Amino acid sequence: MNVLNFVNAFFSDSAHWHGYDGIPQRFWEHLQYSLLALAVAAAIGLPVGLLTGHTGRGGNALAFVANAARALPSFGLLVLAVLLIGFGLLPVMIPLVVLAVPPILVTTYEAVRSVDPAPVDAARGMGMHESRILFQVEVPVALPLILSGLRSAAIQIVSTATIAAYVSLGGLGRYIIDGLYQRDYEKVVGGATLVAVLALLTLAVFWAAGRLAVSPGVRRR
Amino acid sequence: MIRIDSVTKRYPDGTVAVDRLSLEIPDRSITVLVGPSGCGKTTTLRMINRMVEPTGGTILLDGEDIQRQPVTTLRRSMGYVIQNAGLFQHRTIVDNIATVPRMLGWGKQRARERAAELMERVGLDPSLAKRYPYQLSGGQQQRVGVARALAADPPVLLMDEPFSAVDPVVRKGLQDELLRIQDELGKTIVFVTHDIDEAIKLGTMVAVLREGGRLAQYAPPAELLSSPADGFVEDFLGADRGIRRLSFFPSAALELTTDAVVPADAGAALITATKAPHLLVTDPDGRPLGWAGRDELTAGDIRTDRLLPYGRPFVPGADSLRVALDCAVLSPVGWAVAVDGGGRVTGVVSQQTIGEAIRAAHTAGRADEEKVAG
Numbered sequence: 001m002n003v004l005n006f007v008n009a010f011f012s013d014s015a016h017w018h019g020y021d022g023i024p025q026r027f028w029e030h031l032q033y034s035l036l037a038l039a040v041a042a043a044i045g046l047p048v049g050l051l052t053g054h055t056g057r058g059g060n061a062l063a064f065v066a067n068a069a070r071a072l073p074s075f076g077l078l079v080l081a082v083l084l085i086g087f088g089l090l091p092v093m094i095p096l097v098v099l100a101v102p103p104i105l106v107t108t109y110e111a112v113r114s115v116d117p118a119p120v121d122a123a124r125g126m127g128m129h130e131s132r133i134l135f136q137v138e139v140p141v142a143l144p145l146i147l148s149g150l151r152s153a154a155i156q157i158v159s160t161a162t163i164a165a166y167v168s169l170g171g172l173g174r175y176i177i178d179g180l181y182q183r184d185y186e187k188v189v190g191g192a193t194l195v196a197v198l199a200l201l202t203l204a205v206f207w208a209a210g211r212l213a214v215s216p217g218v219r220r221r
Numbered sequence: 222m223i224r225i226d227s228v229t230k231r232y233p234d235g236t237v238a239v240d241r242l243s244l245e246i247p248d249r250s251i252t253v254l255v256g257p258s259g260c261g262k263t264t265t266l267r268m269i270n271r272m273v274e275p276t277g278g279t280i281l282l283d284g285e286d287i288q289r290q291p292v293t294t295l296r297r298s299m300g301y302v303i304q305n306a307g308l309f310q311h312r313t314i315v316d317n318i319a320t321v322p323r324m325l326g327w328g329k330q331r332a333r334e335r336a337a338e339l340m341e342r343v344g345l346d347p348s349l350a351k352r353y354p355y356q357l358s359g360g361q362q363q364r365v366g367v368a369r370a371l372a373a374d375p376p377v378l379l380m381d382e383p384f385s386a387v388d389p390v391v392r393k394g395l396q397d398e399l400l401r402i403q404d405e406l407g408k409t410i411v412f413v414t415h416d417i418d419e420a421i422k423l424g425t426m427v428a429v430l431r432e433g434g435r436l437a438q439y440a441p442p443a444e445l446l447s448s449p450a451d452g453f454v455e456d457f458l459g460a461d462r463g464i465r466r467l468s469f470f471p472s473a474a475l476e477l478t479t480d481a482v483v484p485a486d487a488g489a490a491l492i493t494a495t496k497a498p499h500l501l502v503t504d505p506d507g508r509p510l511g512w513a514g515r516d517e518l519t520a521g522d523i524r525t526d527r528l529l530p531y532g533r534p535f536v537p538g539a540d541s542l543r544v545a546l547d548c549a550v551l552s553p554v555g556w557a558v559a560v561d562g563g564g565r566v567t568g569v570v571s572q573q574t575i576g577e578a579i580r581a582a583h584t585a586g587r588a589d590e591e592k593v594a595g
Contacts, residue, residue: 116307116310118303118304118305118306118307119307119308119309119310120307121272121303121307122301122303122306122307122308122366122369123307123309123320124272124296125270125272125296125301125303125379126296126297126300126301126320126321126324126369126370127292127293127294127295127296127297127321127324128293128320128324129293132324136309137309140309140311141309141310141311214311215310215311215312215353216353217310217311217312217313217353217354217355218310218311220353220355
């Protein structure tokens with residue numbers, strides 16, 4: 001029951017609820033890092049995945065790059081980035097984006113590529129432009145899979161964004177790193193719990209997005 | 222008119238899908254491309270809307286080379302129906318059908334009204350409008366596919382094995398519906414199938430292609446059946462082309478006899494006066510009940526529960542000689558029963574009489590063909 005006691009002690013201490021090291025502030029910082037990293041990763045992964053999926057070309061090269069990126073250790077990449085460009089937000093974003101691009105890229109590519117070719121053929125045969133075929137025929141059907149790629153990327157970012165604290169930035173990692181350093185296990189467990197809560201919230205957001213954005217004809221109910 | 226002029230499709234690996242094919246596809250009629258797999262029929266169809274670009278020859282649409290207009294403009298002037306309908310599963314039925322009108326810039330309201338009109342035309346219940354494709358049967362989906370292709374009222378309709386993926390009963394319904402729609406709309410339809418029966422049923426003209434994309438024969442279906450150009454076409458038509466050809470001969474001229482038809486309440490005198498070995502017994506309204514042997518009837522009272530089944534009747538005029546012959550073959554006594562539209566017996570006819578009518582029709586058919594040839 002130690003862990004639950006720690007959780008209870010951490011969250012009932014009113015000192016943890018305000019100030020620059022308060023829960024709302026750290027939560028907000030963590031959310032900002034995560035959203036920024038996800039946005040950058042999506043800006044890279046989605047267009048490339050959509051394009052390669054639509055044309056069906058470059059799939060092998062894509063899988064190679066994605067697997068290579070997956071093999072990179074996030075923490076090692078962070079240290080390397082700091083050594084090369086110094087402290088700041090950018091060296092934190094690099095490992096997070098490198099972590100998030102492969103799941104977005106690979107699932108988007110697979111999602112578009114695996115769309116039933118018959119409606120695409122029909123759309124082309126009725127004189128639809130290629131961009132319209134992609135966005136009005138392929139993407140709506142591929143959307144559940146594309147969202148699942150974004151979702152796993154988002155979850156990985158949220159849990160990995162704790163490393164920002166190693167290079168003197170904020171976020172929920174602050175509690176874990178400071179707690180370990182100060183042997184304040186209440187803080188460590190509290191920080192970890194908050195990361196888990198944010199991860200669950202992320203899941204909820206993606207579930208809601210799926211409900212709203214995916215057509216009932218694709219969801220089949 | 223679509224004119225395919227010496228068109229060739231050769232792929233980079235050297236395979237020739239279509240080899241110097243020339244066809245004139247008449248307006249406002251159904252032209253069927255038929256042949257075994259690998260004969261280039263689908264490739265030929267897809268060259269008409271430039272889904273496949275030919276490597277040689279030209280295709281003219283109303284005298285103009287189809288290469289001379291933008292590919293999307295060309296495609297929007299041609300309806301396109303494919304095997305599994307290829308519906309957009311994220312869109313409702315009404316929005317699927319409204320796709321091309323919306324693409325052409327019609328307002329949402331007008332496009333939906335047009336879609337509703339087309340649903341009726343292809344025999345879809347209006348209650349399906351807000352459904353999604355996965356909620357429809359294969360046959361219904363294919364009707365939506367046809368409606369979607371007709372939505373912007375294109376003069377040309379390209380159909381690539383549209384009815385191949387549905388069961389035979391549904392397929393027959395779809396074929397009949399297509400013929401009915403064609404009667405109303407008079408489109409220029411190019412129809413691809415591997416099913417020779419479908420080709421013969423639907424085609425005004427039938428082009429039989431052989432492997433390697435060469436034309437084996439291009440003729441109206443009756444001519445195909447009566448005079449196949451070579452062994453390949455003959456084999457492809459199957460063993461019973463003689464019987465199938467009877468579909469093109471009307472049964473209106475068959476000589477019916479009413480001697481052998483007696484009402485169930487007929488007296489013994491009437492029955493004894495008849496010479497026929499079998500008598501067709503009818504109910505008071507004149508509807509058939511069944512056959513009885515003459516010897517059983519002379520006993521006097523007709524036992525309606527002991528009659529032989531009369532099988533399937535045919536309607537002279539509406540049905541072909543093939544149907545009449547089939548009825549006679551299936552009849553337990555070898556006589557076919559003719560009825561009017563209301564199901565009342567108009568007479569009976571023997572296999573022998575039908576055989577004579579077939580011989581007469583063949584002679585007349587040959588004379589016609591000679592006239593055409595001369």
